[in-house]
Amino acid sequence: MSDSRPHHLFSFGTLRDPKVQKTLFGHEVPSSPASLAGHTTRTLKITDPDVIAASGLDVHLILERKLGSVVEGAVLHLTDEELAAADDYEVDDYARRRVVLASGESAWAYLDAKPLRPAARIVIVGDSIAYGRCDPEGGWAARLAASHIAENESANRLFNLAIPGTTLVAVSEQTPALLPPRLPDTLLLAAGINDSAVPLATPDTDGLSDILHGLDALSTTAHAHNARLVVLGPIWLDEERTGDYEGLRFTLDRALTLRETLRTWCTDHHVDFVDMWEPLRDRPDLLVDGIHPTPEGHQALYEHLAG
The missing domain is CATH 3.10.490.10 (Gamma-glutamyl cyclotransferase-like)
Known part of the structure; x- marks a missing residue:
């Protein structure tokens, strides 16, 4: 041996x-x-x-x-x-x-290998894009909820706990208390663009440095509930239109760094990573303000995730 x-x-x-x-x-x-x-x-x-x-x-x-x-x-x-x-x-x-x-x-x-196919009770955590901002129909998460519950109304559930403006670190701190009553088997983490943003008031702040700690914490939380952690990467953004948004600066370079950080961590820890970049790549018409998808953009994200 x-x-x-x-x-x-x-x-x-x-x-x-x-x-x-x-x-x-x-x-x-x-x-x-x-x-x-x-x-x-x-x-x-x-x-x-x-x-x-x-x-x-x-x-x-x-x-x-x-x-x-x-x-x-x-x-x-x-x-x-x-x-x-x-x-x-x-x-x-x-x-x-x-x-x-x-x-x-x-x-x-x-x-x-397709993490959502065997799921029954899904919890989504994330930011305004997962929340469905700029889409009266509730974004990609609402579309996923409708199709998921329609497959088996008696057993399938989806709980969208996304909060606009949040970060991965904040999500990792808030999520443990939210899971027990929902009995999740799948934790869908929409690691949004806020994690790559540079605060204009403190431009030297590197929010990316805290991401690994947040991922470790969320992995531990999911495992404690025997739930499968699925990490969604950031979506493509139109840097020419984002400007300085609510005290934050968003750039393609930082978003790409976030994308690879998440992908590498997931590979190293045998956690599912779903790349959400490509559906909106080079499609500024599918973004309202350079960051948030239009209803058509959310539909494209849903089709990519559910495919």
């Missing part, structure tokens, strides 16, 4: 099969029974011939959120090399993310 650190991986499907383990790892791996609350499973058609050859099946299972349900499985105890082999085995429909087992133990699990 390797001397690398141990990893705990919750398996509810073919990775528990001794035949699959011998194919991937060269031997059976230590495991123990475990269960994952708040989830159910659905079938997934597999087309990768190597995965089919290893498992002997062309239909695998994938997790979905369902309040009150439990998925039974096992925790596999893996080395670095074995975890990497498991990653290679799972097809692109899966993404490895952190979950909290019924025992309270934290473990890896392979979830749906």
Whole structure:
């Protein structure tokens, strides 16, 4: 065995099969029974011939959120090399993310690679763009709420807790108290443009320096509720029209820095990142004031997020 650190991986499907383990790892791996609350499973058609050859099946299972349900499985105890082999085995429909087992133990699990597809109870936190400012219909978040609830009115919920003018640091401080009564399984963080703004009164202030602390705090908060954190990157802005906005200065350079900071943190922490930049890129006609989308702009953002 390797001397690398141990990893705990919750398996509810073919990775528990001794035949699959011998194919991937060269031997059976230590495991123990475990269960994952708040989830159910659905079938997934597999087309990768190597995965089919290893498992002997062309239909695998994938997790979905369902309040009150439990998925039974096992925790596999893996080395670095074995975890990497498991990653290679799972097809692109899966993404490895952190979950909290019924025992309270934290473990890896392979979830749906499209984070909103398995969601049932979604909480949105963010700023005025997530709030829906400049759109009487409530912005992209209201459109997402309508389509999400229509899929399953009895089980699906969406709570938009976005606050105009807020920052990621403020959101990280306010969110813990807001989540318990809403029983979220997905925390959608719209990390808005305010986090990249330069205050005109204190131009040397670097708000970007606090972002990593806010992300760490929100990740901890989401994990405490066994909710999946999904980070939305900033939207494109029209710097020629933003000017000095309510005591703040917005620039493309700072927004792009925020975008890459978020993307890098999400990659390093195995957290979902959804890039919201491209739908409005070089489309000043979809922005009211260079920052806030028009109703058509919100529709474009919704289609990108829901696609």
